[in-house]
Amino acid sequence: MKYNFWLTKSPSQLQDASEKTELRKTLRAIDLAALGIGSVVGTGIFVATGQGAHLAGPGVLLSFIIAAITSGFCALTYSELACMFPVAGSTYSYAYVAFGELIAWIIGWDLMLEYMVSASAVASGWSSTFVGLLETAGIKLPKALVTAPLAGGIIDLPAILIVLAITWILYLGIRESSTTNNIIVVIKIAVILLFVFLGFSKVDLANFRPFAPFGWKGIMSGAAIIFFAYIGFDAVSTAAEETRNPKRDVPLGLMLCLAVVILLYVSVAFVLTGMVPFKEIDLENALPAALARYGIRWGGALVATGAIVGMISTLIITIYGQVRIFMVMARDGLLPASFSRIHPAHKTPHICTWITGIVTAFIAGVLPLSMIIDLVNIGTLFAFIIVSLGVIILRKTRPDLERRFRVPGVPFTPLITIAFCFYLIASLHLTTWLRFAGWITAGLFIYFFYGLRHSQLQREYQMNLSHSKK
Numbered sequence: 001m002k003y004n005f006w007l008t009k010s011p012s013q014l015q016d017a018s019e020k021t022e023l024r025k026t027l028r029a030i031d032l033a034a035l036g037i038g039s040v041v042g043t044g045i046f047v048a049t050g051q052g053a054h055l056a057g058p059g060v061l062l063s064f065i066i067a068a069i070t071s072g073f074c075a076l077t078y079s080e081l082a083c084m085f086p087v088a089g090s091t092y093s094y095a096y097v098a099f100g101e102l103i104a105w106i107i108g109w110d111l112m113l114e115y116m117v118s119a120s121a122v123a124s125g126w127s128s129t130f131v132g133l134l135e136t137a138g139i140k141l142p143k144a145l146v147t148a149p150l151a152g153g154i155i156d157l158p159a160i161l162i163v164l165a166i167t168w169i170l171y172l173g174i175r176e177s178s179t180t181n182n183i184i185v186v187i188k189i190a191v192i193l194l195f196v197f198l199g200f201s202k203v204d205l206a207n208f209r210p211f212a213p214f215g216w217k218g219i220m221s222g223a224a225i226i227f228f229a230y231i232g233f234d235a236v237s238t239a240a241e242e243t244r245n246p247k248r249d250v251p252l253g254l255m256l257c258l259a260v261v262i263l264l265y266v267s268v269a270f271v272l273t274g275m276v277p278f279k280e281i282d283l284e285n286a287l288p289a290a291l292a293r294y295g296i297r298w299g300g301a302l303v304a305t306g307a308i309v310g311m312i313s314t315l316i317i318t319i320y321g322q323v324r325i326f327m328v329m330a331r332d333g334l335l336p337a338s339f340s341r342i343h344p345a346h347k348t349p350h351i352c353t354w355i356t357g358i359v360t361a362f363i364a365g366v367l368p369l370s371m372i373i374d375l376v377n378i379g380t381l382f383a384f385i386i387v388s389l390g391v392i393i394l395r396k397t398r399p400d401l402e403r404r405f406r407v408p409g410v411p412f413t414p415l416i417t418i419a420f421c422f423y424l425i426a427s428l429h430l431t432t433w434l435r436f437a438g439w440i441t442a443g444l445f446i447y448f449f450y451g452l453r454h455s456q457l458q459r460e461y462q463m464n465l466s467h468s469k470k
Helices: 011-019 029-040 043-084 091-098 101-136 157-172 174-200 215-230 246-275 286-293 297-331 350-366 369-397 412-426 430-454 456-469
Strands: none
Touching: 029 174, 029 246, 029 297, 043 215, 043 246, 043 286, 043 369, 043 412, 091 101, 091 297, 091 369, 101 157, 101 286, 101 297, 101 350, 101 369, 101 430, 157 297, 157 350, 174 246, 174 286, 174 297, 215 246, 215 369, 215 412, 246 286, 286 297, 297 350, 369 412, 369 430
């Protein structure tokens, strides 16, 4: 049997899938912005800030700005493609049109790494903050039950339980999930502003000297880790199929999301590194520990509580994004068809929701946070590179398509995005590259032995070939 790995979908095929969807179209621009903020502002700001400061010193401020610039460019490219193709599936769907099925599969498989592992990282960070808050209240849980095996424990039970609870919320429906997220986002922003307000008067400019103790290399290493803190805004594009007016609401939601996030992150990084010498920042509980250092224990407890609540919204959106990508890949035949089944009452892809939740819970329960963050970053940066290339290619191959939003300065803006992403990837450890290569290899194996043979597009191709021979 003859196969064609480079078959591409037409924009009309994507549009048909969007129009035939059984998913409810209830989201607005403000909901999408809240989805993005809920996804982005989580473990990154509460945990990764401290880890980045250990690598870059006070220069972590520049690390945040570099990561923000990269994310801003990426958001521009996502906006153009999301307006052209308002469907679930994000980068996977775009790659199917621009590059063909094989690259689309690789990106879809890569997005599984990004979303599931990202959700696991958030759950792990949530567990650390939750355990720290309990300890301040005099409750000490057994280390074996709150620590991953590779970090010296048996299992991270709180991380597993929170993932399963979020999976249940997503099983019930996107409207319910979105409302829950919007409430949590308000709480999360209030808590971050409280930290900035309480900590600003404690900033000691002496803590900013030397500003870059590890030089430019340290700042870039910090940016590669800090980039984890910006991951999640692309989840906005995965919700395009459930948006009332995606061509207007998606780019507006993306820009609102990033504007709020950048302002919050730079403020927190300034206050944190000004309050505490970078070598003394608590890696697992950075913000509450910084306030506790100055005797503001009530503030630290309140921030920790807000972080615990806030990370829940990050989990909701991250797992949501993964479920939608699973659903679209199954709809295309590259994964089992059961993954795309919609629950008759809740109107959610219930089977792949539970599969995603269980796998995510397993990863969160057995892998340490540092290993998870590195894997998330390389997977996300790779996806952003593909999106940027997709904008350039589609401008050349399909100039006729309607573009309600156009990335300014093409091809230079996407090329700058690609350069930033490669620079950040180069700052990651070799072991992270090797793990990523192993993941992609496993994905190719699955594609050639299952996806290729069950692909809807390949079946149409075979039928056309047989008709042409007749």
